[in-house]
Amino acid sequence: MASEFDLIARYFTRAAPAGLLGVGDDCALFPVPPGEQVATSTDLLLEGRHFFPDVDPKALGHKALAVNLSDLAAMGARPVGCVLGLALPRLDEPWLAAFADGFHALADAHGCPLIGGDTTRSAHDLAISVTVFGAVAPGQALRRDGARPGDDVWVSGELGAADVAYRLLDGQYPADPALLAATRDALEWPQPQVALGLALRGIAHSAIDISDGLLQDLGHILAASRVGASLHYERIPVAAALASMDEAPLRRAVLGGGDVYQLCFTAPASRREAVLAAARSAGARAARIGEIRQQAGLDVQDGQGRTLADLPAGFDHFPAA
Template sequence: MASEFDLIDRYFKRPAPAGMLGVGDDCALFGVPAGMQVATSTDLLIEGRHFYPDVDPRALGHKALAVNVSDLAAMGAGPIGCLLGLALPAIEPAWVAAFAEGFHALAAASGCPLIGGDTTGSALGIAISVTVFGAVAPGQALRRDGARAGDQVWVSGTLGAADIAYRLLSGQMPADPGLLAATRGALEWPQPRYALGQALAGVASAAIDISDGLLQDLGHVLKASDAGAELQFADLPAAPSLAGIDPVRLRHALLGGGDVYELCFTAAPEQADTVRAAAARAGVAVTAIGRITATPGMVVLGPDGQPETDLPRGFDHFSTP
């Protein structure tokens, strides 16, 4: 049977980029470009809470890194490297090889190489912890506290598909193989918007990635900025795969659905052309969905122009089933 150290050497050890000391020593060593600040974030993925046992291990490897690189994107930071903590009930070579393949593929694409971490056994299922490091110029980070009254509210990509896939997989919606096939990729293969985040540094006034639902995550920006927002429900970019879905279910998916990992950001109206140009360079669609107001609180205007009531809550690890 392979040992912990065999597992590390075979599946996770890669040559470190120039100037770095990577997997294989007590600590990783890396430099930061002169005059830049370090940005760092960490996330946990727990079997049964964040993913199901039958998940494609390649997808899981991808997502484990993607949700962290998305945090760097939300700060406008360029990736430097990452650490991986992996707890496994047993070493299954085919599973570990596929997981590592998905992880390393995104690491290479995003410029966020694996430079260290830890592995251990687990009696309670798979647990994954990833910590990422990035760099951003002082004063250029896309913080949550910069939104100002009059700013436009934008989102990247589309919304809703990941939530519908989650509801289908968890049995909260009737089985629909076609709809699941059309939406599952959004849940299990999220695409972190690292190129867009870096392109928006110095352009957007505030940003956050949508991990727990649009309204909840935008609410964090509003709280930090001491501001409010008025959104136009008709302008929300619904995933095309959701065409024809029940309107009540769609409303919840767009406003409260998590696991999106798109960026929600604000920018002054005069920056609109610059925002669109930044998005075009990053190859990502962006949509203006509302505006920041001076009065705290969240207002969502329906098709009739009237404020909608009973707005959905986002995901909470200690209260959401």
């Protein structure tokens, strides 16, 4: 049977790109361009909590890196490299090969090579930790605390599909193979908006990626920037697959659904054309869904200008008992 070290070597070691010292020393080394800072983000993903035990391992490898690249995207940082920690309950080589495939394919697509890692055996569940590194000039980073009254609120992509796929797979909704087929990729193969984040530098005042739900994540921008916002529900782009859903679960998916990995950002009203041009250049879609205001709070209005009640709460890993 292969040893731990053989395993790491077989599936995760690749020739390190020029200038980088990769897997195989106490530390990995990577350079940072003069005048730029390192942006870093870390996520710890657990079986049963962040993914289903039977998820396609190739999709899981993709997503484990995607959720971290999405944080770089929200910062306007260019990916430089990443490290991976894997705690495996058993030695399953086909699983490892598929996981590594999905991970490396996304890493290659974004120029974010795996340069270090740690593999260990777990007693129960699979655990995955990924830390990504990017580079960004200090004054260009898109932060959460830069939203100002008069900014528009924007969102990239379409919302809602990942939440619906999750609830279908979790058995919260009755089985609907057609709906699952139309929404599953949004949940399992999220595409981090790295190009859009880079294109928005110098244009957006603030940005965040939507991991816990639009309202909750926008709420982080509002709190950090000490401002409030009004959103217009009918302007929020909704995945076409959800057209036939009832209004209540649809709203919950659009406003509260997590695992989206699109960007929510703010930019001055004077830069609307620049935002749209940035989105086009990144091959992304951007929709203007609301306004930042001085007064604290966050409300959502319907097409008639009425404020929606019973907004969905955000996701909390430790909900009140």
